[in-house]
Amino acid sequence: MTSDHAAASTTSDHAADIDKHVKVYIKVFVALIVLTVVTVAVSYLDLSIAMAVTVALFIATIKGSLVAGYFMHLNSEKKLIHAVLILTAIFFVVLILLPVLTDSNGFWLDE
Numbered sequence: 001m002t003s004d005h006a007a008a009s010t011t012s013d014h015a016a017d018i019d020k021h022v023k024v025y026i027k028v029f030v031a032l033i034v035l036t037v038v039t040v041a042v043s044y045l046d047l048s049i050a051m052a053v054t055v056a057l058f059i060a061t062i063k064g065s066l067v068a069g070y071f072m073h074l075n076s077e078k079k080l081i082h083a084v085l086i087l088t089a090i091f092f093v094v095l096i097l098l099p100v101l102t103d104s105n106g107f108w109l110d111e
Contacts, residue, residue: 028066028071032067039060
């Protein structure tokens with residue numbers, strides 16, 4: 001009888017744990033839907049192209065962070081994974097900005 005009670009307790013704990021995770025996933029999914037609606041709503045505003053792109057990229061960054069953090073389980077990873085991810089993001093930003101900086105300052109351009 002004791003083993004049946006322990007098995008039932010373990011099963012109920014496991015079910016409660018799954019329910020907790022499902023609730024988090026549903027909240028993240030709803031947040032992604034809301035952010036998508038916000039992105040579409042912002043596209044109808046009379047913003048300059050630079051401002052519209054900036055706002056859209058900001059919202060996309062938040063959405064990407066939610067997906068990576070919860071659906072790809074990066075929230076529960078070790079600190080080394082976070083450090084590698086941040087370093088990758090820094091290199092990405094540098095590589096994106098490099099042509100912009102070289103074009104506006106004229107570095108390395110033969111005219």
